[in-house]
Amino acid sequence: MKRIILNTLFFILPLSSFAWGEEGHRMIALIAYDLLTPETKQKVLQDLKHHEFYQTHFVNLMTTSISSTDQEKKNKWLFSHIAQWPDYIKHAPGFPNNRKFKDWHYINEPLYLTPADETYFNNRPPTNLTRYSEGMIVKDKWNVSQAYEYNLHILETDTTKKHRAEALCWLFHLLGDIHQPLHSAALFSNPLFKTGDAGGNLIKVERVPKENMHSYWDNVVEPRHESGTNRFDEILVAYGVYLSGSYEEAGKEAATHLAFETWIGESRNLALSSIYIQPVRTALIAAHEQPPPIFDAPLTVSIGIAEADAFKAHAEEVAHIRIAEAGFRLAKLLEMLYAN
Numbered sequence: 001m002k003r004i005i006l007n008t009l010f011f012i013l014p015l016s017s018f019a020w021g022e023e024g025h026r027m028i029a030l031i032a033y034d035l036l037t038p039e040t041k042q043k044v045l046q047d048l049k050h051h052e053f054y055q056t057h058f059v060n061l062m063t064t065s066i067s068s069t070d071q072e073k074k075n076k077w078l079f080s081h082i083a084q085w086p087d088y089i090k091h092a093p094g095f096p097n098n099r100k101f102k103d104w105h106y107i108n109e110p111l112y113l114t115p116a117d118e119t120y121f122n123n124r125p126p127t128n129l130t131r132y133s134e135g136m137i138v139k140d141k142w143n144v145s146q147a148y149e150y151n152l153h154i155l156e157t158d159t160t161k162k163h164r165a166e167a168l169c170w171l172f173h174l175l176g177d178i179h180q181p182l183h184s185a186a187l188f189s190n191p192l193f194k195t196g197d198a199g200g201n202l203i204k205v206e207r208v209p210k211e212n213m214h215s216y217w218d219n220v221v222e223p224r225h226e227s228g229t230n231r232f233d234e235i236l237v238a239y240g241v242y243l244s245g246s247y248e249e250a251g252k253e254a255a256t257h258l259a260f261e262t263w264i265g266e267s268r269n270l271a272l273s274s275i276y277i278q279p280v281r282t283a284l285i286a287a288h289e290q291p292p293p294i295f296d297a298p299l300t301v302s303i304g305i306a307e308a309d310a311f312k313a314h315a316e317e318v319a320h321i322r323i324a325e326a327g328f329r330l331a332k333l334l335e336m337l338y339a340n
Contacts, residue, residue, distance in 0.1 A: 031327025050161035108186035184267030207308035251328030
């Protein structure tokens with residue numbers, strides 16, 4: 001693993017940035033669940049029953065502790081699994097590869113390491129920045145913006161029950177994904193990242209957990225796991241914090257802004273201000289002569305202890321804010337879609 005060390009002075013991080021895996025997606029869905037009217041909840045769950053894989057990818061995945069419990073808890077599990085399903089199918093046995101749509105989860109809005117890099121790429125980096133599903137790009141190569149627009153259109157216009165059920169899963173999931181900054185942006189630089197850093201997958205920051213920056217952000221909101229406890233029960237306890245206080249205020253404000261383009265812009269700005277921070281950028285500039293990194297060997301940079309601690313504390317708080325914003329936005333969107 002390549003390594004460049006740079007000690008920098010302590011700095012104050014600006015408020016903004018976040019990310020999540022299964023727990024984050026489930027909590028976003030559960031926030032929305034609590035905010036929805038009983039009628040809308042039932043309409044969503046009724047649509048889900050028409051999913052092509054409802055029995056095998058939903059009902060059969062319930063643990064005994066969930067399937068044997070009361071209906072409300074089962075409903076919450078099913079509702080939260082709607083958001084998780086597009087990640088689940090990446091490794092689901094027998095699920096066709098041409099329907100996994102792995103590129104749908106992100107867009108690489110360009111950020112540049114230096115002004116010289118911006119000039120080099122001439123604001124035309126080698127990545128798909130198309131916003132709409134119509135065009136020359138094949139379906140399995142769409143970005144998150146194209147995929148969201150496509151699935152939203154299905155829910156607005158298509159009456160085919162099977163199509164609506166799958167589009168519902170993608171809508172839940174992609175809304176959550178775009179609230180993660182590293183699903184919205186990538187760092188471009190010549191020669192280190194000529195095709196981008198894959199949303200932080202090619203950079204590892206020492207003193208920050210996980211194998212790369214993207215993985216760290218995807219897991220920063222995981223609830224603390226206690227031995228002998230059920231993981232879903234922990235999620236049920238954890239998500240309640242987003243429905244009161246400052247997180248509720250942030251969520252209510254966010255729900256007044258429902259344009260997907262706005263969400264992309266928010267996340268891109270957060271990536272710039274809270275992830276590709278100056279100490280990291282300075283270290284990367286110093287590493288310019290290193291061979292370009294690859295997925296199995298990301299470029300490792302080092303920042304000071306105080307900086308790393310501030311980076312992690314800030315990441316956790318902003319992640320919580322973004323989880324709340326996504327949950328409130330999902331609820332608002334679903335109420336609009338199922339209003340008639």
